[in-house]
Amino acid sequence: MGEIGQTMQLVRDCTLVLCHASTAVSFAVLFRKPLMFITTDEIERSPFRKVIARMSSRFAARRVNADRFAPAELVVPAVDESRYQAYEQAHLRAPDAVDGSPWHVLHTLAAQRQSS
Numbered sequence: 490m491g492e493i494g495q496t497m498q499l500v501r502d503c504t505l506v507l508c509h510a511s512t513a514v515s516f517a518v519l520f521r522k523p524l525m526f527i528t529t530d531e532i533e534r535s536p537f538r539k540v541i542a543r544m545s546s547r548f549a550a551r552r553v554n555a556d557r558f559a560p561a562e563l564v565v566p567a568v569d570e571s572r573y574q575a576y577e578q579a580h581l582r583a584p585d586a587v588d589g590s591p592w593h594v595l596h597t598l599a600a601q602r603q604s605s
Contacts, residue, residue: 505565510544518573523566530556
């Protein structure tokens with residue numbers, strides 16, 4: 490089990506993110522880590538199934554049922570850059586956000602204020 494409050498670091502340092510539909514998805518997108526959506530028979534009978542199905546469909550990823558799966562399903566998927574970018578733009582960035590370090594942006598804004 491991972492350390493509580495260490496999700497970002499664990500995702501950053503991993504090779505594959507096993508998830509349902511949680512914050513780990515956002516970190517996987519930001520760090521460009523492959524995603525594998527895991528479910529179970531119990532989850533498939535619950536309302537949470539729709540949440541996982543919706544999230545996995547954003548990445549065109551099949552859900553792997555941990556209660557019954559074929560070994561061929563356990564292949565690390567490739568990162569689909571266009572889907573990751575779309576998710577990042579839709580859910581993780583403000584529409585007018587500037588790419589780059591926030592410190593660089595603040596420094597540039599401060600310099601502009603001083604010169605005007």
